Amino acid sequence: MDIKKTPKKLNVKEKYRLMTRDLAWEPSYRDEKEIYPYVDYEGIKVHDWSKWEDPFRLTMDAYWKYQAEKERKYYAIIDAHAQNNGHLNVTDARYLTAIKLFLQGISPGEYAAHRGFARVGREFAGVGPQVACQMQSIDEIRHAQTQVHAMSNYNKFYNGFKDFANQRDRIWYTSVPRSFFDDAMSAGPFEFLIAIGFSFEYVLTNLLFVPFMSGAAYNGDMATCTFGFSAQSDEARHMTLGLECIKFMLEQDPDNIPIVQKWIDKWFWRGCRLLTLVAAMMDYMLPKRVMSWREAWNIYGVENGNALFRDLARYGIKPPMHWDDVEKSIDHTSHQIMLGLYQWKFGTAFHSWTPTASDIEWLKEKYPTTFEKYYLPRWEYAIAQKEAGGEYNNFGLPKLCQTCQLPCLFTEPDDPTQLAHRETEYEGEKYHFCSDGCQHVFEQEPEKYVQAWLPMPALMQEPLKGDLAAWMEWVSLEPTAAGEYANSEDKANFEKWRKQVSTD
Amino acid sequence: MQIDVQTVNIEQKNQTFTHLKNRFGDKKIPSRYQEASYDLQAVENLHYRPTWAPEQELYDPNLSKIRMNDWYDLKDPRQFYYSTYTLNRAKQQETMESNFKTVESLSLIEGMPDPVLKVAQDLLIPLRHVNYAANMNNTLVCGYGYGTVFTQPCVYHAMDNLGIAQYLSRLGLMIGDVESLEAAKQDWMDSDAWQPLRRSLEDLMCVRDPVEVFIKQNFVLDGLLYPLVYQRLVDQNLVEQGGSGISILTQFMTNWYLESKRWVDSVIKTMASESAENKAVLEEWIDSAANHFTSVLLPVAGLAVAGNQADELVSEAHDELLQRAKKAGLFK
């Protein structure tokens, strides 16, 4: 045997390099550009792929071992939850609105991320990001599936879960998260990483996960809470991928900085608009609230964000454009969104309700400068309509923002009494936006955003032609899944079943 | 003695999700595999075309010459979803860990005859690069294929290939430390035996039809490589020469191949029975790729056995592959 043996003890970094980076080779029969066709067109320059650092350095054997342990624990709890009618432990059936929104809106995004990370896991020309992205791809299908499995039990007893697949593609509010993920997936590999890996999975992730998962814990939803904790340990790896990808891009070439800055600006804004649905969930949909959206923003947005951008300042990165507009919106958007969802409750596959007296006290306390002044009067009006035997429904269709696809129900950052509206003309058509932020995003890439499938205009076109009943059938929205919580099957059933299992 | 455990029986509203009811009816509760795999991919009203290929859709069934009326017909007979996949692999990983420890503690590598170690070094260690290419190829299929049921197993297959590459790397470190891996890479890049295969893989990494990549990588190449290298050259030849230690450390690869066959064959069978056009495309791909990969594997086999024996073994593997194809409904 003529192989020289040097009994070296390899350190973790070196061993991992041999287990990953060293597997690849410089192609000599085909051009690298043929094997990696999408890696240049965004203008990002990479001089040395080997500079990509992976802090967690999981080899596949370790991945299988630790993930399997998590899976065992997770399904044991899900099974116990199902066997013991765990759904009856939630505070009350209003809580279900939050998880219906989650299954309809967020779970599809997990699946999209799985496919998106698979693609970039193939398209990057360096093994470091390839392996990291592939691991995220397999993690994301884990999340999509564990969510569907957790919700499966709720689906057996309540409305609003069973048609999530059709509603993902057709109903109006799911278009908000769907267009977010489609936007990222249709972007190039580097932008995809900044959009999802960095902006969503790093900067904004705690604003999505802590509210939903803590909300689940506070409201007795063991299934979702368990999912949350189980997924979060994967998220820690995703967060480090997100931070690594941005540092890598910024360190490879100074020419990358302005490109990355533009992406940070865009995706921070799109992400914050997406999170307005989470804001409404936190402030209104959880019977027992964890903290207000404002409080969550202060900790996870401001404190964390500031720490992060202070760190990135050394590369010449500035905090995202429109940060101030977001800050100004924090005390307003949850109320604006919830009032919107409430008035269009006939068209949502989840229930809404007016805040109770104690809800109102909480909202006053958490939003001392805005709630009582701007939003309580509107809620009181809605409540008065109900008490007079009427209903508070707006059968007019909301005008959707071309970019974020939310209804244009936000106000001017400096004047909460003025609805914000922006317009841009492009190739003879007029496009509408809810804000400067969304208008700016559009104007950077109009040829992309004009392609968007907007659900409300689609309702007016063939084949539905404005027929609301036909639309409801097309989106699989049964009246029992929509509308006022107080009259709902879910409420009645939940209370009946709770009585069945308790002694009082 | 009978113990009656009383749980409160609450009547269910829905047996299952509508998309599963539409597929399977609602008499039976769907399995976790079904819940995890059917109709999770967006279908319509996609928002933007890819900027990296504006002529395509974000999820595009037309990327392939193969056409399916319903891509969800391509069910994985192993019914792997994330949980069952990882639990399965974790058990196999534990066995392999134990195998590595055993080989090390009994100094089985040190005790092996030099010719055996030479074959392990020359034949097996460079394969870590082949597995890397397979990882890249399966990642492509997962990214760009159509339908969760078809694409999901491909990410598992991609990570499996990475895992195998890592087991081969560890084997190399045991045989000859870092120098073993360096030598194997040198062979992969320069030695005559490996160039035709390396060239073929670089060619395959330039193909963008996801099903074509799936077929040529997972059915043809692996369908020749594993029976040739692991079943015959390692588990028979090397063991006969005193190399059981090597066989123990490649046990994962052997078992994995047998498990994956079920899936790959099932996919081909379903694709072939879908239409005469699909059948013709599959036959064309497989026929040309089988001939090609057989010829590039010949010098690789020659690293372990003499010329005419290599010819024989490689031919056998080729015939076996065509038998598999026939069983899947092709070439008839």
Added chain:
Amino acid sequence: MSKVFIILQANEETRSIVEAIEQDNPDAEVVHEPAMVKVQAEGHLVVRRETIEEEIGREFDMQELNINLITLSGNVDEDEDALTLTWNS
């Protein structure tokens, strides 16, 4: 200065990990929340394998942290012996 933190699930295993972190980072603050425990510090936090092993009474692989980790904040550096979180500002 900016705070770094690590948040773990609150269970039997992590009790020892948290105790180890407190030992190695005297200035760190431990915050208990429902089902979670957060350990935070100004600018720098180190999680050491050796200290965990003393507390937990068995061998510990740093990668085991993956099982109970919820989230973290700061630049991450990990090897077989320690996980370190830092903000460079």
